[in-house]
Amino acid sequence: MFRKLKEAFARFIDTASSILTSREKLLEAIEEFKLNLVASDVAYEAAEDIAAQLSRRVEEGRVKRREDLVEALREILLGYFTNLGALDLVSLARSRKPFKIVFLGVNGVGKTTTIAKIAVYMRGNGFKPLMVAADTFRAGAQEQLKIHSERTGIPVFTGRYGWDPAALAYDAVQYGVGRGFDVFLIDTAGRMHVDVDLVNELKKVVRVVKPNVKILVVDALTGNDAVEQARFFNEAVGVDGVVVTKVDAYEEGGVPLSLAYVLGKPILFVGVGQDYKDLKPFNPIEYVDRVLAGLR
Ligand SMILES: Nc1nc2c(ncn2[C@@H]2O[C@H](COP(=O)(O)OP(=O)(O)OP(=O)(O)O)[C@@H](O)[C@H]2O)c(=O)[nH]1
Numbered sequence: 001m002f003r004k005l006k007e008a009f010a011r012f013i014d015t016a017s018s019i020l021t022s023r024e025k026l027l028e029a030i031e032e033f034k035l036n037l038v039a040s041d042v043a044y045e046a047a048e049d050i051a052a053q054l055s056r057r058v059e060e061g062r063v064k065r066r067e068d069l070v071e072a073l074r075e076i077l078l079g080y081f082t083n084l085g086a087l088d089l090v091s092l093a094r095s096r097k098p099f100k101i102v103f104l105g106v107n108g109v110g111k112t113t114t115i116a117k118i119a120v121y122m123r124g125n126g127f128k129p130l131m132v133a134a135d136t137f138r139a140g141a142q143e144q145l146k147i148h149s150e151r152t153g154i155p156v157f158t159g160r161y162g163w164d165p166a167a168l169a170y171d172a173v174q175y176g177v178g179r180g181f182d183v184f185l186i187d188t189a190g191r192m193h194v195d196v197d198l199v200n201e202l203k204k205v206v207r208v209v210k211p212n213v214k215i216l217v218v219d220a221l222t223g224n225d226a227v228e229q230a231r232f233f234n235e236a237v238g239v240d241g242v243v244v245t246k247v248d249a250y251e252e253g254g255v256p257l258s259l260a261y262v263l264g265k266p267i268l269f270v271g272v273g274q275d276y277k278d279l280k281p282f283n284p285i286e287y288v289d290r291v292l293a294g295l296r
């Protein structure tokens with residue numbers, strides 16, 4: 001997990017600590033470090049900011065020892081995650097009933113799986129979730145959520161292909177509220193994110209359902225594209241928080257950092273496998289510790 005990003009930090013710290021007395025060489029090393037960050041999925045503007053912040057510290061004579069570099073990096077990285085605001089689904093759902101979550105994301109990122117995982121998580125916290133199959137577009141989408149429903153024992157509200165997803169989701173909430181459901185997890189169709197019809201459809205779902213939270217699901221393995229998707233969905237429909245999937249197989253490492261920097265919205269969970277239990281709350285300190293592991 002995050003191997004390449006970790007290596008980029010380690011290599012930079014090793015190189016830089018051997019040239020601490022030469023300001024000029026140090027600044028060169030920072031430039032090279034920047035490119036290695038980009039190669040590890042750190043969005044270009046984030047990499048530039050890291051390099052600029054480091055260079056400033058060097059210019060100000062604040063980098064004298066190896067530890068100064070490590071400390072600087074830790075501070076810079078953590079800085080991107082502070083002020084993102086917290087988004088705790090459990091505490092939010094306690095005070096807002098019915099609690100409606102709309103899930104957004106392009107196809108194949110793991111949206112439906114994530115919905116099932118979060119449904120299980122919410123049930124474990126004492127809620128009565130209903131999954132809503134408002135993807136009436138892609139063949140198989142309804143069945144897919146039904147399978148998750150059978151496996152988890154969490155009910156699903158389905159409809160017919162071609163139905164208006166906004167109307168379906170609205171009906172699902174009406175239906176569920178009358179039957180004691182308190183958390184609604186609404187699946188939406190994922191197409192190419194640039195698809196105009198999709199965007200209009202999502203806007204309508206949001207207008208009609210008035211979700212408490214809009215969660216974007218992105219696949220870590222898509223690297224910079226995940227960040228572009230985040231930018232796009234946020235501008236088109238608004239995003240309150242993100243789930244990053246397939247982190248179990250993810251070596252580059254930069255996507256969480258880039259999302260924090262570019263989107264400025266909290267990462268709620270990371271997906272670390274295909275099982276329902278494979279959903280972990282994202283902890284920025286753990287992430288930063290992991291990518292800076294062993295650099296003391
Ligand atoms: N390794 C791993 N696989 C995952 C994770 N999340 C989802 N997957 C797998 O990714 C594949 C796609 O997941 P789906 O949930 O069907 O994705 P989707 O976004 O709903 O896809 P569409 O409905 O086709 O747009 C499935 O095989 C999942 O098991 C994860 O965190 N780790």
Ligand SMILES: [Mg+2]
Pocket residue numbers: 111112113135141144
């Ligand atoms: Mg799906």
